[in-house]
Amino acid sequence: xxxxxxxxxxxxxxxxxxxxxxxxxxxxxxxxxxxxxxxxxxxxxxxxxxxxxxxxxxxxxxxxxxxxxxxxxxxxxxxxxxxxxxxxxxxxxxxxxxxxxxxxxxxxxxxxxxxxxxxxxxxxxxxxxxxxxxxxxxxxxxxxxxxxxxxxxxxxxxxxxxxxxxxxxxxxxxxxxxxxxxxxxxxxxxxxxxxxxxxxxxxxxxxxxxxxxxxxxxxxx
Amino acid sequence: xxxxxxxxxxxxxxxxxxxxxxxxxxxxxxxxxxxxxxxxxxxxxxxxxxxxxxxxxxxxxxxxxxxxxxxxxxxxxxxxxxxxxxxxxxxxxxxxxxxxxxxxxxxxxxxxxxxxxxxxxxxxxxxxxxxxxxxxxxxxxxxxxxxxxxxxxxxxxxxxxxxxxxxxxxxxxxxxxxxxxxxxxxxxxxxxxxxxxxxxxxxxxxxxxxxxxxxxxxxxxxxxxxxxxxxxxxxxxxxxx
Numbered sequence: 034x035x036x037x038x039x040x041x042x043x044x045x046x047x048x049x050x051x052x053x054x055x056x057x058x059x060x061x062x063x064x065x066x067x068x069x070x071x072x073x074x075x076x077x078x079x080x081x082x083x084x085x086x087x088x089x090x091x092x093x094x095x096x097x098x099x100x101x102x103x104x105x106x107x108x109x110x111x112x113x114x115x116x117x118x119x120x121x122x123x124x125x126x127x128x129x130x131x132x133x134x135x136x137x138x139x140x141x142x143x144x145x146x147x148x149x150x151x152x153x154x155x156x157x158x159x160x161x162x163x164x165x166x167x168x169x170x171x172x173x174x175x176x177x178x179x180x181x182x183x184x185x186x187x188x189x190x191x192x193x194x195x196x197x198x199x200x201x202x203x204x205x206x207x208x209x210x211x212x213x214x215x216x217x218x219x220x221x222x223x224x225x226x227x228x229x230x231x232x233x234x235x236x237x238x239x240x241x242x243x244x245x246x247x248x249x250x251x252x253x254x
Numbered sequence: 255x256x257x258x259x260x261x262x263x264x265x266x267x268x269x270x271x272x273x274x275x276x277x278x279x280x281x282x283x284x285x286x287x288x289x290x291x292x293x294x295x296x297x298x299x300x301x302x303x304x305x306x307x308x309x310x311x312x313x314x315x316x317x318x319x320x321x322x323x324x325x326x327x328x329x330x331x332x333x334x335x336x337x338x339x340x341x342x343x344x345x346x347x348x349x350x351x352x353x354x355x356x357x358x359x360x361x362x363x364x365x366x367x368x369x370x371x372x373x374x375x376x377x378x379x380x381x382x383x384x385x386x387x388x389x390x391x392x393x394x395x396x397x398x399x400x401x402x403x404x405x406x407x408x409x410x411x412x413x414x415x416x417x418x419x420x421x422x423x424x425x426x427x428x429x430x431x432x433x434x435x436x437x438x439x440x441x442x443x444x445x446x447x448x449x450x451x452x453x454x455x456x457x458x459x460x461x462x463x464x465x466x467x468x469x470x471x472x473x474x475x476x477x478x479x480x481x482x483x484x485x486x487x488x489x490x491x492x493x494x495x
Contacts, residue, residue, distance in 0.1 A: 185387065185400050185403060185404055186387070186390075187387075187390045187392060187400065191390045195383075195386055195387065195390065198379075198382070198383040198386055199383045199386075199387065199404065202376045202379045202380045202383065203380070203407070205376055243407070247403055250399065250403075251399070251400065251403060
C-alpha cells in the first residue's frame with residue numbers, strides 16, 4: 034500500500050509540475066479571494082487583522098475544492114483506472130498517494146497565501162509552534178476529505194457542481210478549528226488553541242482511515 | 255397488499271393524532287407562566303426534531319448499512335433510505351423554522367450561532383447534498399452504493415448535534431425528556447400532549463415514507479418495463495432488417 038501511495042503521489046506531483054495548473058489557476062484564485070475579502074471588509078486595519086485567520090482559511094477551503102477536482106480529474110479517465118488495475122495498484126494506496134500529493138500542493142498554497150495575508154492584512158507570526166501544525170494538519174484533513182468526497186461525487190461532469198455541496202459542510206469543523214489555531218499563531222488571545230489542534234488531528238486521521246477503507250469500493254462503482 | 259393496507263390505515267390515524275395534538279396544544283393545555291402562549295410550540299418543535307434527527311436519519315443510516323452489507327444488499331433498502339432522507343429533510347427544515355419562530359420571543363433573535371442550531375443547519379445541508387448526489391445519473395446499484403456511503407458519513411453529525419448542548423455552553427436548553435437522569439422535567443397534561451405529539455409526528459413520518467417508497471418502487475418497475483420494451487423493440491428491428 035505504501036509503495037503504491039508513493040508511486041501515485043509522485044505521479045500526481047509530476048503531472049502538476051508539468052501542467053502547472055496549481056500555479057496558474059488555483060494559486061491565483063486563492064490570492065484573488067484574499068483581495069476580494071479585503072475589498073468587502075474595507076481598509077480598516079484592525080478589522081482586517083482580526084478577520085485575517087478566518088479569511089485565510091476561507092481562501093484555502095475554496096481553493097482546496099479546485100485542487101480536489103483537479104486531483105480526481107487525473108484519475109477520472111477510464112484509461113487511467115484501467116492502467117491502475119493492470120498495474121495491480123492497491124486502491125487504498127491510490128487514495129493515500131492522491132491525498133498526500135494534494136496535501137503537499139495545499140501546503141505550498143497555504144505558505145503563499147500566508148505571506149499574502151501578512152502583507153495585505155498586516156499580521157505577523159507570533160508563534161511558529163502553533164502556525165506550523167495549524168497549516169499541516171488542515172492540509173492533511175482537507176486533502177483526505179476532498180479526495181474521498183470527490184470519488185463519491187461521480188464523473189467530472191457532475192463533480193464540479195456537486196463536490197462543493199458535499200464537502201463544504203463536512204469541512205466546517207476544519208474551518209473553525211484551523212482559524213482558531215492560526216489566530217493563536219498570529220498572536221491573538223485564543224483560549225483552548227491546543228484543543229483545536231487536536232480537533233484538526235482527529236479530522237485528518239478519521240478521514241484518512243475512512244478514505245483508505247472506502248476509496249476502493251467507490252472507485253469500483 | 256399488506257403494505258398498502260398498512261399505509262392506508264397509518265395515514266388517517268396520523269391525521270387524527272396530529273389533529274388531537276393540535277386541539278390539546280392550542281385549546282386545552284394552559285399557557286406558561288414565563289413564555290405565555292409561545293410554550294405551545296413545545297408540542298410541535300421537539301417532535302419534529304425527534305423525527306428529523308433520530309428517526310429519519312437513524313433509519314437512513316441503518317438502511318444504508320443494510321444495503322452495504324453483502325448478505326442483506328437489496329435496492330429496497332436504498333429506496334427506504336432515500337425516502338427517509340427526503341422526508342427527514344422536510345422535518346429538519348421545519349425544525350429550524352419552528353425553532354427560529356420560538357427563538358425570536360425567548361432569545362430576542364431569529365437566529366443565533368448556537369452549537370445545536372448550527373449543527374442542525376449543517377445536517378440539513380448535508381442531506382440536501384445526499385439528495386443532490388442521488389440525482390446524478392448512474393446505474394441503480396452504483397447510485398445506491400455512493401448514497402449509502404454518504405448517508406453513513408453524514409450520520410456522524412447526529413450524535414454531535416445531540417451532545418452539542420452538553421459539550422458546549424449554548425443558548426439552547428438541554429433535553430427535557432431524554433436528559434441524562436431520564437427524569438422528564440414536565441408534568442401533567444402538558445407531558446401527555448408532548449408525548450402524543452411525538453407519536454403523531456412519528457406516524458405521519460412513517461406514512462410519508464411509505465408513500466415515497468411506493469412511488470420509488472413504481473418508478474423502478476416502470477424503468478424496468480421500459481427497458482424490457484426497448485430491448486424487445488431493438489430485437490424486433492433486428493429481425494425485420
